[in-house]
Every structure is written in C-alpha cells, then in structure tokens.
Amino acid sequence: xxxxxxxxxxxxxxxxxxxxxxxxxxxxxxxxxxxxxxxxxxxxxxxxxxxxxxxxxxxxxxxxxxxxxxxxxxxxxxxxxxxxxxxxxxxxxxxxxxxxxxxxxxxxxxxxxxxxxxxxxxxxxxxxxxxxxxxxxxxxxxxxxxxxxxxxxxxxxxxxxxxxxxxxxxxxxxxxxxxxxxxxxxxxxxxxxxxxxxxxxxxxxxxxxxxxxxxxxxxxxxxxxxxxxxxxxxxxxxxxxxxxxxxxxxxxxxxxxxxxxxxxxxxxxxxxxxxxxxxxxxxxxxxxxxxxxxxxxxxxxxxxxxxxxxxxxxxxxxxxxxxxxxxxxxxxxxxxxxxxxxxxxxxxxxxxxxxxxxxxxxxxxxxxxxxxxxxxxxxxxxxxxxxxxxxxxxxxxxxxxxxxxxxxxxxx
Numbered sequence: 001x002x003x004x005x006x007x008x009x010x011x012x013x014x015x016x017x018x019x020x021x022x023x024x025x026x027x028x029x030x031x032x033x034x035x036x037x038x039x040x041x042x043x044x045x046x047x048x049x050x051x052x053x054x055x056x057x058x059x060x061x062x063x064x065x066x067x068x069x070x071x072x073x074x075x076x077x078x079x080x081x082x083x084x085x086x087x088x089x090x091x092x093x094x095x096x097x098x099x100x101x102x103x104x105x106x107x108x109x110x111x112x113x114x115x116x117x118x119x120x121x122x123x124x125x126x127x128x129x130x131x132x133x134x135x136x137x138x139x140x141x142x143x144x145x146x147x148x149x150x151x152x153x154x155x156x157x158x159x160x161x162x163x164x165x166x167x168x169x170x171x172x173x174x175x176x177x178x179x180x181x182x183x184x185x186x187x188x189x190x191x192x193x194x195x196x197x198x199x200x201x202x203x204x205x206x207x208x209x210x211x212x213x214x215x216x217x218x219x220x221x222x223x224x225x226x227x228x229x230x231x232x233x234x235x236x237x238x239x240x241x242x243x244x245x246x247x248x249x250x251x252x253x254x255x256x257x258x259x260x261x262x263x264x265x266x267x268x269x270x271x272x273x274x275x276x277x278x279x280x281x282x283x284x285x286x287x288x289x290x291x292x293x294x295x296x297x298x299x300x301x302x303x304x305x306x307x308x309x310x311x312x313x314x315x316x317x318x319x320x321x322x323x324x325x326x327x328x329x330x331x332x333x334x335x336x337x338x339x340x341x342x343x344x345x346x347x348x349x350x351x352x353x354x355x356x357x358x359x360x361x362x363x364x365x366x367x368x369x370x371x372x373x374x375x376x377x378x379x380x381x382x383x384x385x386x387x388x389x390x391x392x393x394x395x396x397x398x399x400x401x402x403x404x405x406x407x408x409x410x411x412x
Contacts, residue, residue: 013310014303014307019302022049023045026045031359031360031361033359034399036361036363036392036400037391037396038364038396038400039385040389040392041369044233044389045389046235046291047295047298049294049298050298052294054236054290060075061075064286065283065284065286067259076286080286080290083292083293084098084289086293087296090296091211091216091243092217092218092219093218093219094246095276096246096274097244097276098242098243098276099243099249099275099276100239100240100241100276100280100288101227103208103238104227104228106242107228108136108139108175109135109139111173111225111242112139113139114254114255115202115225115244115248115252116140116172116173119172124171126173127148127173127175128149129149129163129177130149130150130151130152131158131180131183131374132149132206132373133181133206133369133371134370134371149373150163150166156180156184156331156332156333156337157185157334160191167196167199167201171199173203173204174201174202174203175205176204176206177205177208179207180209180374181208181340182332182342182371182385183331183332183337183342184337184342184387185336186336186338188336189205189221189223190222193222193223203223203225205223205226206227208232210338211233212234212389213307213308213311213338214304214308224244225243227241227243228240233292233296234295235291235292235294236287236292239292240292249278254272254278254281255281256282257281258281259283260273260282260284261273261277261280302390311388311389311390311392314388314393317394317397318400321398321401322404325408327408327412328343329345331378331383339388340385341387342385344384345384348412350383351382352411353384354366356411357384357403360403361399361403362400362403364384364386364387364400365384365385366382
C-alpha cells in the first residue's frame with residue numbers, strides 16, 4: 001500500500017528470538033546492562049546478512065566500477081548494478097529511475113538544485129508541513145524559495161484542510177514527509193498527491209521513515225520524486241536513493257561534475273551521460289549500495305506485513321505502558337502513527353533523562369530531532385524519543401519504563 005496505516009487484524013507473526021539472533025550488536029552489554037536499542041528512527045542496526053554482504057564484497061570483489069575490464073572490476077560492477085536492480089524491484093520501478101545518493105538529505109538537495117532552482121522566480125513557494133525534518137526545509141531556502149508550512153494539529157496530525165488552502169499559483173513544488181521522524185504521524189500522501197496533481201504541482205515525498213515498515217509501490221504512488229536512506233532499513237550509513245519521473249531527470253541539470261557522469265569532455269564543452277549516471281559523479285559508495293540491497297532482501301524475507309503488525313502491536317503496548325508514568329506527556333498522538341514514542345517528563349530535561357536511561361542500557365534519542373519548528377509548535381525545547389524496529393519487544397518497553405521511573409525519582 002502507498003499510505004502506511006494500522007496493521008491488519010490477521011497478520012503474519014514473527015519469531016522475535018530468531019530475528020534478534022541475526023543482530024550481533026543486540027548482545028552488546030551497555031554499562032553492564034542488557035541493551036534495549038530504541039533509537040531506530042536515527043539509525044537501525046545491521047543484520048548478519050548485511051554484514052556478510054559487505055565483508056564478501058571487500059574480500060572478493062573490491063574494485064572501482066564501470067571503468068576497467070579486469071575481473072575484480074567486473075565483479076564490483078555486477079554487484080553494484082545488481083544492487084540497483086534489486087532496489088528498483090523492491091519499489092516496483094525501473095532501474096534507471098534509481099539514482100544512488102548519500103541519503104535522503106542529499107536526494108532532496110539534488111531536487112532543490114537541479115530541478116527547482118532553474119524554475120524559480122521571485123516569490124515562488126514550496127509547500128511543506130509543520131512536521132518536516134530540517135533536510136526538507138533548508139534546501140528550499142538555500143535555492144531562494146519561500147517555504148510555506150501547513151499547521152500541525154494538537155495531536156500531531158496534519159491540518160489537511162489548511163494544507164489544501166495554502167496551495168496557490170505561487171506553489172512550485174509540494175514536499176512532504178511520509179512518516180514524521182519526531183511524532184510518528186503518518187501523512188495521507190495519496191490524498192495529498194491527488195490534490196497536488198489537480199493543480200499541476202509536482203510532489204516530493206520524503207520516505208526515510210517509511211520504507212522499512214510498509215510497502216511503497218512507486219509505480220502507482222503518483223509522486224514526482226521519492227527518496228530514502230539505507231541506514232533506516234538495516235543497511236549501511238552514507239547511502240540512499242533518489243527516484244524521479246524520467247521526464248524530470250531528463251530536464252534536470254547535473255548535480256556534480258566529474259568522472260562517470262559525462263558522455264564527452266573537451267576544454268570547450270562537455271555532454272552528459274544517460275540517467276542515472278548523469279547524477280552519479282565520481283566513485284560511488286559501492287559497498288553501501290550492495291549493503292542496501294542486502295538489507296531489502298532481509299526485509300522481504302522477514303515480511304513487511306509481519307514487520308508492520310509486530311511494530312503496531314508494540315506501539316500500542318508502549319503507549320499504554322508510558323501512560324502509567326506520572327508526569328509523562330506524549331507529544332504526538334495522531335490516530336495514524338508509526339512506531340515512534342515521543343514524550344517529555346515534568347521538571348526533567350530530556351537530555352538528563354536520556355543520560356540516566358543510558359546507564360540502564362536503554363538507548364533513546366533526546367533533542368529536537370532536526371525538527372526545531374515542530375518543537376516550537378508544541379512549546380518544548382526537545383523530546384525523549386523511543387523509536388521501534390522489528391527486533392524490539394515488550395521487554396525493551398518494560399526496560400524503558402523501569403528506567404524512566406528511576407529517572408523521575410532522581411530528577412524531581
């Protein structure tokens with residue numbers, strides 16, 4: 001499905017012990033305590049399948065791609081381009097529409113510089129939401145667009161009527177996060193894309209927090225641009241992708257100049273390679289792409305339906321458990337949510353709480369989560385964020401709740 005939503009009533013189950021056994025780092029003691037890793041919205045841990053894929057590449061195929069005829073280069077090129085095929089298949093799209101980037105942030109910057117900037121006139125606007133990550137705010141400002149943000153309601157959901165009312169003749173692009181990294185709110189992107197199309201406005205979807213949790217079919221979604229990061233899908237850091245409609249790629253100027261993105265070069269004039277290589281200058285993150293593909297293989301083996309059902313059940317359990325802690329206030333209670341629990345505790349700074357949790361082996365994220373305007377909206381400088389993944393269980397939530405009660409005793 002294109003919009004994430006509540007888990008199905010009858011969904012596949014998974015064996016949590018078997019899942020956890022595939023993540024060696026989960027057995028790592030932290031300050032002598034069992035690790036409860038609840039910082040998955042920042043980055044996920046890596047299963048053995050990904051670690052083995054990276055190790056195998058560096059042991060048996062390490063070479064540069066595309067530019068040699070020797071055997072190691074052929075192996076590297078085959079695996080790198082095979083990763084592109086695998087990623088394209090995962091998202092139901094064509095391989096030439098997958099451009100490898102350093103991640104979601106770079107992907108959005110490419111759209112800002114290469115697509116939007118040449119089309120901008122003074123006063124032109126980019127319509128976003130009030131829950132966007134800084135990487136979906138700053139790039140538009142850097143190219144000179146006016147950023148217009150639709151308001152967020154008290155429960156953390158988007159004010160969709162207000163959002164519709166902000167679409168105007170000045171709107172050159174609509175850019176929206178599929179799942180909020182700070183609140184877990186799931187935006188109705190299918191409806192939003194349809195509304196944008198009615199006005200002839202292109203849409204970018206930030207899928208960083210969505211792609212490891214539910215199926216995204218780019219052949220039917222209707223977006224103009226879509227992007228994500230490997231490290232949110234149990235893959236390596238520093239690798240991600242940009243997807244765009246072919247006609248946009250053809251009209252866009254290159255992002256960087258250098259090797260592999262050219263067709264011809266002279267001192268007077270250069271011409272560009274075909275897409276996707278037009279946007280992949282220099283030596284790419286070969287191992288990152290290979291690891292990314294391996295992580296998607298792993299996700300499919302576990303099953304996206306099983307992952308979604310497990311995380312949904314755990315979100316409900318965690319919400320109920322945290323509600324029993326005196327002085328704890330949830331930030332973000334939208335009806336349609338992914339596995340993120342953001343909260344504050346009366347009279348306690350989130351950073352102090354996070355430090356105490358760490359001493360008890362609980363890894364959470366504290367801060368503004370690269371969403372300063374959203375923190376301002378809720379009148380807080382920061383939140384404590386526990387974010388879930390498929391290897392989390394009720395024992396992690398219980399460990400979190402126990403450590404939070406300890407923090408409350410120490411900090412009040």
